Amino acid sequence: MANREYTLYFPLYNSVSWMEISVPEKSELEPLHVRNDKPIVIYGTSIAQGGCATRPGLAWTNILDRKIDHPVLNLGFSGNGRLEPEVLDLVAEIDAKVYVLDCLPNLTNLSKDELKKKIIAAVQQLKSKRTNVPILLTAHDGYTGGEISPDKKASYTNANLALQEAYDTLISIKTEGLYLLSYEAIHQDIESMVDGVHPNDIGMMNYAIAYEKILRTILNEPVGSIVTQIPITQRRDFNSYDWEKRHEEIIAFNKQQHPDLFMIGNSITHYWAGNPAAKIARGEDSWTEFIAPFNPVNMAYGWDRIENVLWRVYHGELDGISPKKIFINIGTNNLTLNTDEEIVAGLSFLLDAIRQRQPKATIYLSGIYPRRKMEERVVIINRKIQQLAKAKQIRFINPGVVFLNDKKLLDESLFSDGLHPNNIGYKKLGAVLKKNLSE
Numbered sequence: 001m002a003n004r005e006y007t008l009y010f011p012l013y014n015s016v017s018w019m020e021i022s023v024p025e026k027s028e029l030e031p032l033h034v035r036n037d038k039p040i041v042i043y044g045t046s047i048a049q050g051g052c053a054t055r056p057g058l059a060w061t062n063i064l065d066r067k068i069d070h071p072v073l074n075l076g077f078s079g080n081g082r083l084e085p086e087v088l089d090l091v092a093e094i095d096a097k098v099y100v101l102d103c104l105p106n107l108t109n110l111s112k113d114e115l116k117k118k119i120i121a122a123v124q125q126l127k128s129k130r131t132n133v134p135i136l137l138t139a140h141d142g143y144t145g146g147e148i149s150p151d152k153k154a155s156y157t158n159a160n161l162a163l164q165e166a167y168d169t170l171i172s173i174k175t176e177g178l179y180l181l182s183y184e185a186i187h188q189d190i191e192s193m194v195d196g197v198h199p200n201d202i203g204m205m206n207y208a209i210a211y212e213k214i215l216r217t218i219l220n221e222p223v224g225s226i227v228t229q230i231p232i233t234q235r236r237d238f239n240s241y242d243w244e245k246r247h248e249e250i251i252a253f254n255k256q257q258h259p260d261l262f263m264i265g266n267s268i269t270h271y272w273a274g275n276p277a278a279k280i281a282r283g284e285d286s287w288t289e290f291i292a293p294f295n296p297v298n299m300a301y302g303w304d305r306i307e308n309v310l311w312r313v314y315h316g317e318l319d320g321i322s323p324k325k326i327f328i329n330i331g332t333n334n335l336t337l338n339t340d341e342e343i344v345a346g347l348s349f350l351l352d353a354i355r356q357r358q359p360k361a362t363i364y365l366s367g368i369y370p371r372r373k374m375e376e377r378v379v380i381i382n383r384k385i386q387q388l389a390k391a392k393q394i395r396f397i398n399p400g401v402v403f404l405n406d407k408k409l410l411d412e413s414l415f416s417d418g419l420h421p422n423n424i425g426y427k428k429l430g431a432v433l434k435k436n437l438s439e
Contacts, residue, residue: 012050044102048076060207228346231311269300283426290430369400372418
């Protein structure tokens with residue numbers, strides 16, 4: 001049986017006194033690698049805690065965790081969550097990716113002016129401790145009985161007016177990294193609540209969709225409409241290495257060594273040589289001669305596709321460091337799964353993500369290297385990739401032509417398997433890359 005990945009969600013309100021998990025005989029259980037991602041911290045009320053989802057995995061915070069693939073820390077407190085300064089001090093101890101303040105449902109007893117002051121004070125308190133962490137303020141999502149109960153409608157309308165005025169005031173005094181999720185964006189209705197207050201499963205999904213949309217804007221992590229534009233991790237049974245462990249190793253290496261050249265790619269680059277070291281190194285001599293002088297980091301992963309690289313970019317591999325050059329050779333593993341148009345569209349999406357995070361680096365977009373029985377298709381798609389690079393004002397290079405013979409077919413003497421170069425092949429590749437990277 002193939003490996004399976006499971007996430008266990010514990011009860012949202014009840015404590016666990018006993019649990020049993022049954023698996024087939026001789027099964028092996030292995031904990032997954034723990035990511036070091038900063039969490040999205042949610043400080044809120046019973047709605048954030050998870051009432052009234054039919055099961056724990058359907059709380060909007062858990063749905064969001066799966067959708068956005070960043071850890072979500074749920075600090076929802078049923079009957080509480082009132083922006084208490086003492087609690088905010090504890091919240092600020094967490095080095096978060098984003099702070100979310102979703103407390104208005106339990107603050108409708110305050111006047112508009114009182115609530116406005118409380119919101120401003122809460123934001124300033126967090127900003128005094130964590131200046132650069134974005135803060136998302138969430139509106140009251142309303143009551144389904146509001147249209148027939150003037151008092152109920154007035155209570156959440158008043159709260160949302162106070163929130164808007166607080167937001168406007170904070171923006172006017174140049175508070176950076178402040179965002180607002182509106183009542184309209186959450187879009188609850190009579191079908192989405194249990195008691196007119198707490199969301200049912202439909203309401204939980206409404207919350208998760210609204211949060212994903214605005215958080216992707218805050219984090220600069222858009223998702224496209226085709227598979228090559230949707231970031232995803234790589235986990236396959238046949239991998240000879242731990243993909244997520246390598247991700248953490250590369251982040252640590254970049255922070256410690258401050259490389260000048262990022263080599264982004266798949267197994268062709270991964271198993272060439274360089275650091276972080278892989279179990280396989282097919283061309284150490286050529287890497288040392290041609291690539292090492294650029295002070296590189298090998299940021300390639302065996303079996304990676306465009307969408308895997310996009311996930312890695314979204315999860316910190318380009319953050320907190322300033323390389324001079326970024327070399328990108330990715331797409332060969334998409335050839336058997338995607339059309340040329342999907343590959344080029346994915347590369348376009350990826351280039352935008354890289355440029356947004358590293359605007360000063362010189363980017364070298366490589367054509368896909370030729371591979372056995374795909375030579376003609378690679379020539380065609382590389383023309384499209386060259387046009388893409390021109391449109392993006394990015395340098396296009398096509399070092400893979402050194403792998404072709406006089407008949408424009410793969411020179412098998414340079415390869416071990418029709419895809420991965422041997423030591424001689426890496427020497428030819430290294431020489432042409434050195435020339436291009438030096439220009």
